[in-house]
Amino acid sequence: MKLSITPWHLPLLLSLFDGIFSLPSNKNFPRTLSTRTPRDADWNACVQRGTTDWAALQSAVDPRGQHTDSPVADLRYYQSTPNTNQPPPGGLATEMAKLSNSIPLTGYTKIQLSKPHAHGDPVFENLYHSKVIIAKDNQRWRDEVDPENQRVNWPEVAFANYHALAPSTHFPTTGLSWVIQYFIGNEITVEILRDIYTSARRTPRQGEWDEWTYAHDRDEFLAILGTPVGCGATRLLTQHATALGKKVIATIYTLVDGPAAPSIAFRFRAA
Numbered sequence: 001m002k003l004s005i006t007p008w009h010l011p012l013l014l015s016l017f018d019g020i021f022s023l024p025s026n027k028n029f030p031r032t033l034s035t036r037t038p039r040d041a042d043w044n045a046c047v048q049r050g051t052t053d054w055a056a057l058q059s060a061v062d063p064r065g066q067h068t069d070s071p072v073a074d075l076r077y078y079q080s081t082p083n084t085n086q087p088p089p090g091g092l093a094t095e096m097a098k099l100s101n102s103i104p105l106t107g108y109t110k111i112q113l114s115k116p117h118a119h120g121d122p123v124f125e126n127l128y129h130s131k132v133i134i135a136k137d138n139q140r141w142r143d144e145v146d147p148e149n150q151r152v153n154w155p156e157v158a159f160a161n162y163h164a165l166a167p168s169t170h171f172p173t174t175g176l177s178w179v180i181q182y183f184i185g186n187e188i189t190v191e192i193l194r195d196i197y198t199s200a201r202r203t204p205r206q207g208e209w210d211e212w213t214y215a216h217d218r219d220e221f222l223a224i225l226g227t228p229v230g231c232g233a234t235r236l237l238t239q240h241a242t243a244l245g246k247k248v249i250a251t252i253y254t255l256v257d258g259p260a261a262p263s264i265a266f267r268f269r270a271a
Helices: 007-015 041-061 092-099 154-169 187-200 218-225 228-239
Strands: 079-086 108-114 124-128 132-138 178-181 210-212 247-255 263-270
Touching: 041 187, 041 218, 041 228, 041 247, 092 178, 092 263, 108 132, 108 154, 124 154, 132 154, 154 228, 178 228, 187 218, 187 228, 210 218, 218 228, 218 247, 228 247, 228 263
Parallel strands: 132 178
Antiparallel strands: 079 108, 108 124, 124 132, 178 263, 210 247, 247 263
16 A cells, blocks of 8 residues: 655644654755745644744743643653763864853763663664753654553653763752754754745855854754754753743744754853
């Protein structure tokens, strides 16, 4: 039987990736703008989901509201491999230095979570610092933890590990200021990154981060938040708003022009 996918299926397919960071890829990001019209079904679905998640975040940080944080995820069904005093991966330290001199370039704790007794790649691999979480390689499709209802998604993993490290590293969970997604290979996210430049009539700057804000680039900002990568960052802040100090995403930075796969950085500020 031949499988047919129409534009009506795309929002459903996008929903399967909610909050999941995907596999880094060696696929180069084109230096030309997208030839698609940024009003296709996937663009509209991302803007719609980004709008919904942005509204949920605003509600979670509203001091007049009655938000209750999600419980800290139970990760005991995973095999955890922590490594302390690690540098950022690859050439990311150089790129991070361009973003802000307040971003630490050393002293990260890398934590890999694998299914028990696994010998292959981990399901989740992230690096943690008091101010920064770097999402390196997160593949929920590899997840075969049993029982199945104990499987978790990226925001749950990121917060659980960040929260667990806080006592031993003597930093409060309210200090988180950045989430950086390194070397993105998720195809939906990569396509939307092409489309935001077309929508905004901008050209990626070689070797430089481009800045996007809700005030000046509303559609593009929301489209990024609606990608699988953007969902993860937004829902991290929403699900654990109180513990993280009621933060919102102030600025999104994209690095898409160059020989490597693109990266996205989310800078937070107090609401």
